[in-house]
Amino acid sequence: MGRKIFVNLPIRDMQRSQDFFRALGFSFNPQFANEQSTCMVMSDSTVAMLHLEPVFDGFTGQQTGTGWTTREVIVGLSATSPDDVDHLVDVAVSAGGQPLGGAIAQGPMYMRAFRDLDGHQWSFIHMDISALG
Numbered sequence: 001m002g003r004k005i006f007v008n009l010p011i012r013d014m015q016r017s018q019d020f021f022r023a024l025g026f027s028f029n030p031q032f033a034n035e036q037s038t039c040m041v042m043s044d045s046t047v048a049m050l051h052l053e054p055v056f057d058g059f060t061g062q063q064t065g066t067g068w069t070t071r072e073v074i075v076g077l078s079a080t081s082p083d084d085v086d087h088l089v090d091v092a093v094s095a096g097g098q099p100l101g102g103a104i105a106q107g108p109m110y111m112r113a114f115r116d117l118d119g120h121q122w123s124f125i126h127m128d129i130s131a132l133g
Contacts, residue, residue: 003045009050009118010051010053014035014036042077075120076124084124099112100121108128109126111125
């Protein structure tokens with residue numbers, strides 16, 4: 001069995017965060033959720049645990065820095081095409097996210113980034129493997 005990734009992120013408002021990420025097409029697993037934490041399913045092998053800040057602080061033993069002034073992680077997710085990258089970031093922005101610069105096209109890679117409602121930085125990336133030769 002392959003490894004799974006569990007990204008843990010602090011959030012401020014459970015409902016707003018769930019609404020935002022549902023707009024991007026992600027679902028939530030109620031088996032791993034309560035009033036303070038939820039499990040956002042991004043793929044069969046990737047989930048993000050979204051925790052209200054006090055719960056996240058309890059895991060780290062430190063006070064949570066705001067995603068607007070500190071950077072703890074950049075989450076990059078694959079997309080099926082450059083058009084898919086553009087669509088997903090446009091959806092994130094229309095759902096309340098903040099765009100971060102324009103598209104970056106470097107050889108076989110096409111990427112755009114945004115910040116979610118809590119200031120966490122995300123990128124959608126398409127890699128054209130056929131262009132690698």
